[in-house]
Amino acid sequence: MTKTKNLLLVCALSFFIINLGVSIYFFNMKNISSVFKIAEKVNYFDEMKIYFPNIDDLIVTDISSSSFAIKGVIKNNDTIYNIINYFEDNKVEIKTLVIEPAQSFQRSMNIKLVLTK
């Protein structure tokens, strides 16, 4: 009986230690602590104005608490890739991307993005 109880204690202790180890791993290696921080509301309009000053007629609209839309006019193809990389770095998912080349002047493009935080 005592041996069984000891064995159970060892098993419980091992279970605890293994999980503790994995938890520490997640905390340290995967930067989990950032998940528990209160998410700061990012003002994407101001940020985009700073990082992408060449976007004209920029409009940022909140769709819901987790998704929002961006609309603007760009003159350079590379800007699209830069915008995609920017949101990738900020862990924002691009649900929809619409590019409409302007009829009169093909170098100018309207872009619309629907994003999820």
Place this chain on the structure above:
Amino acid sequence: MYLVLRIISEQQGELYNVKAGGTLSFTKEVSSINFNIKTDPIKAIIISTNLHFWKTIGFEKDLLIEKEVFIFTNDAISELDQIFFTPVNSSLELNIVTQAWIRRDKLSEIFEIWDIKRSFPIYPEALLRNDSKETKYIRSKDSVLAFQKNIPCADRVPHNADGEIQSHISNLDIINDAKFIIPTIERRSLLTPLFCFLGAILLIFNIYCYSFIDKKEKYLIETSKVQNLLGSISKVYAEFLPGSIKEIRIQDSGRNGSVTLLDEKFTTSVIEKKLSKKYFVELKNNEGLKILLLNERVLDND
């Protein structure tokens, strides 16, 4: 020298100093109401004979094979798991074997009344030893106990016993082997569920973390799908008639997309070769517009 508490009843108690060798020396009377373990830092407890049981029988060699077993199972009313007992004490000279026991719930009740939370060595009063030459008579609650020289346990005697009857247990000795065995497993039994509980909480946390990381990685993959589809369209961009593109739409996080063209003669023959590995290519007509649909190939579609 250290202090010992003798618990006589739920309310009544006495404090003793223990000299080297374990000899008790009366200090003062205490009650459960005014007793404070901080002001009287005791190191052991003696439980009076009216609160515990003991028995002595004739010597049998078999009874000494294992000292830490309860040998009076037929005499105790309670089950084995409901009592604490002392090791088997014996006197080879007198050919006797003795053991004391106490109900666990009674001990818990007493400790609760006396507000004793820490664990101490607990000695049964009946197994105190008298090392002096004379028999000592002790009044313990309603009975009189006789502690004879070097006999491992006390005997109840009539009230009219010869000799002086003292009301306290001074000059008797505490015997280290005669304390109740309170298994450490009692504490461990709490540790097992505690570790299981904490482990389960951590497991839930780990699963949550794992799924979060998975989701985070998914974001990157899905965002790169947007890039992939955009890159694929760029590769075939030269095949579109200049100025014919009305709209490029990438949907569902890059899993599918469409290119709306103002070119009625557009065919997919050239671009299909370049894109068919990754995407299902389809061309639709819609009121003079050609819509090139690109849908990601997944394993289920293959």
